[in-house]
Amino acid sequence: MQKIWICGAGGRVGRQMARLLDKKPVELLLTDIDSVDITNSKEVMEYAGINRPHVIVNCAGLTDVRMCEAEPERAFLVNALGPRNLSVAARVVKARLVQLSTDDVFGGGGQVPYTEFDSPSPETVYGKSKLAGENFIREFCNRHIIIRSSWIFGDKSLYLESILKLASEGKTVKAAVDQIASPTGAAGLAEKVKELMEYGEDGLYHVTGQGFCTRYEFAKEVVRLSGYSAKVEPVEAIRDAYTAMRPSYSVLDNMMLRMSSVDLLPDWKVMLKEYMEQRAAKKQGRM
Ligand SMILES: NC(=O)c1ccc[n+]([C@@H]2O[C@H](COP(=O)([O-])OP(=O)(O)OC[C@H]3O[C@@H](n4cnc5c(N)ncnc54)[C@H](OP(=O)(O)O)[C@@H]3O)[C@@H](O)[C@H]2O)c1
DSSP: OOEEEEETTTSHHHHHHHHHHTTSSSEEEEEOTTTOOTTOHHHHHHHHHHHOOSEEEEOOOOOOHHHHHHOHHHHHIIIIIHHHHHHHHHHHHTOEEEEEEEGGGSOSOOSSOBOTTSOOOOOSHHHHHHHHHHHHHHHHOSSEEEEEEOSEESTTOHHHHHHHHHHHTTOOEEEESSOEEOOEEHHHHHHHHHHHHHHOOSEEEEOOOBSOEEHHHHHHHHHHHHTOOOOEEEEOGGGOTTTTTSOSBOOBOOHHHHHTTOOOOOBHHHHHHHHHHHHHHHHTTOO
16 A cells, blocks of 8 residues: 655645545555654654655645744755755655645746746745755655645635634735735645646646736635625735735746646636635534
């Protein structure tokens, strides 16, 4: 039976991956920082050596962009040295490594969607540390898939929940008009990660919801779907503490999926509607 080790299994994407793979005849190994700290090379090597997974899916990361700016060394430790440790372990036990990465590897200067063949140019510590993680994987592990995604929403999504909290309290939601990317549902992303893991060739893939929007358009759609009547105010990113550090334009072209004849994810609005309906059903105890 195939053994799949998910690191960061308690996070937004990790939980979705675990839920999805649980339905299959595979042996799942689920760890998070409390069981295997990916920054500890000895711990990683020992766990891999004892359990000998066939696939390692790294959903662990330091994803708080503001924390990365405040503590760059910690960001590089988790987002760069963590994947390095997993790459070395994967090579030793002959596992394939699947790594989650981000649109933040691109700076904000672009105007057309970035393909997998465009050169990254991160501006933030988060983006730089994630790119360093990608590069370590390319250097140390020959069997790997790197999947870049963007603006992931799903259970415990901080940005989406902060919009809903303000809206539920009748407060004005302020959202940036000068940041553009493609929102992506965590459940859809997990499906695509699974598909690539099972059938995809090694390499780099951009996997996002189709279409793109500003943070303001995203917030407006979230509020509309929630049924709250709160006002959404367009602001400059610099005035929104949550998003101030993010690239102004980071739309990812899913060119590798297209060239590999893999179906693209649906439009972000379709995925958002589906998620909001599921969230409401869960709240009402219907799921
Ligand atoms: N969220 C997005 O919009 C987005 C967009 C593009 C790409 N990504 C990438 O997708 C991946 C998953 O994102 P996510 O949103 O699911 O992140 P998340 O919810 O923050 O989950 C990350 C998980 O990793 C754990 N972790 C942190 N440091 C660790 C360590 N040293 N060893 C082991 N586990 C550790 C965290 O534990 P604690 O919570 O206890 O710290 C958390 O459970 C990340 O690599 C991220 O860069 C995310």
